Amino acid sequence: MKKFFTSLRKEGEGKSPSKGSLWKAVVAHRDEIPEKAYTETCYEIDARELTEFHCAVCFEEASKVENILREDPSWLDSRDWYRRTALHLACATGRAEVVRLLIKRKCKLNLSDNKKRTALMKAVQCQEEECVTILLKALAEVDRQDAYGNTALHYAVSQQNVSIAKQLLSHGAFIDRRNKSHLTPLLLAVSRKEEEMVKFLLAFGANINAVDKLKRNAFMLAKESQSTRVLSLLQDHVDRMALGQNLDDTFAIGFNRNRIPQQISQDKEEKILENPSQISNPVVDEITEDPMFRISIKADIYGKPDTDSFSEHLDVDTKNVLPPGSTEEETTKPAGLREENGMSIIENAPREQNVMSLLL
Incomplete structure (x- = not known):
């Protein structure tokens, strides 16, 4: 019997993989973030699964929501089956007036759903920019991480929304926060071949030397994705640095033409x-x-x-x-x-x- 199973092996399969390669494969698989984390952005909303209050948040006028809260304020931060609050649902559906009403009623801004995402993350994922602006003005946390380690800035990158990314950074978002794959927003943009976002993040001061879980830097990820344009942007940034234009000068040249690099002036x-x-x-x-x-x-x-x-x-x-x-x-x-x-x-x-x- 032993000889029979041995004879069924294909050539080259007799050697077992080393412990190091096995461990590397396990770690890479465990920390790999599925593509659906970036593509499945909106909630699946079934009115039959929602309470009367949550239905009003999604489909009714803000006055209806106000009447329910006036009768029973305990609905304000109540959750549905997926641990979504009214603020989550209002942001995901772009109900800006309802968002303002809930914030005026002092709802909790940073509660998480079943995937540890805040209302701000859902507003960014669904590209509801008005809701993002309202939450940022209300001082919602910008660097909270979900089940994958992603922040709102990661999702702004995945949606290629430079305007929202700029808002997040201007409100203190950490530009080099890593997710569970150790991807910073810049590395994520490079791996997804998002040219405009790469250019924007570099100009805003993102760390070009960051590496992911497998020790791949931005150049390596750009080569793997076969994006010559992204490679060119990265090389141009490095060349600027070599000429003495640090990250701050690069930002000034990209976003404030009134500022002159010191060397040129001299x-x-x-x-x-x-x-x-x-x-x-x-x-x-x-x-x-x-x-x-x-x-x-x-x-x-x-x-x-x-x-x-x-x-x-x-x-x-x-x-x-x-x-x-x-x-x-x-x-x-x-x-x-x-x-x-x-x-x-x-x-x-x-x-x-x-x-x-x-x-x-």
Whole structure:
């Protein structure tokens, strides 16, 4: 009998797997999050399984809900068969007025359903942005984790909703929270080939060096998903870091064009000081009879002149500064000044009395 079963083995199957590979397979399977966690977003609502109060929350006007609560306030945080509260159901169905009413009645914001999901998570999953806004203003917790370790931000990523993700982050959501597979929102976005979300999270400061349970980083996950566009975004981010643009600078470039990286500003300043003749159109902010000139020139991120700031670098006061060989009387009047038809006209002045004297 022993020989019979041995003969049925296929070639290469006689060796048993090592303990290490078995343990790795078991751990990977145990922590694997099923795809339905991200695709099955909305509740299956059967009116026959709901109480009168929960039916009113899902299908009736807010006034009906108000009347029931006025008669019996104990319904406020009551649960159905799936441990869903009225707030869960109202958020999942997009009933913003009912959500406001329940919050006004002081309902509990962070209760969990049978999958440990809060009402905020359901609002994010179902992309009910108005309900998300209401809950965040009411100070609902943003970093609660469900049975899979996912946060509301993970579900904003899976739904590719940048607007909701931005709201969550602006209310203090932790951008690098890991789920049970050790996937941060960025790693999740990379594995799902969500280009816009990857770009957004990188700009917002997500950790590009994070790894999942199997020690795969963002580049490895991008290669596995065969997304050349995501790989390009990741490489571009690394290149920016190598050039000295840290995460904060990257965020500024991506979301606030008015901020200039320090290195670019310094380089432009040096070029202006070395060759003042390149100043094609200096801006004179203030001219008085002293005379005192304030020149404000700024290079924007694309190398074009801008006039918003940079005055701290070129703020020159020529008061009480006499050109060589000049007397105090001569300096009270700008060089090359003549009158014609009652108007004062400034002719071309010598170089040492022109822009060069201001800069030196």
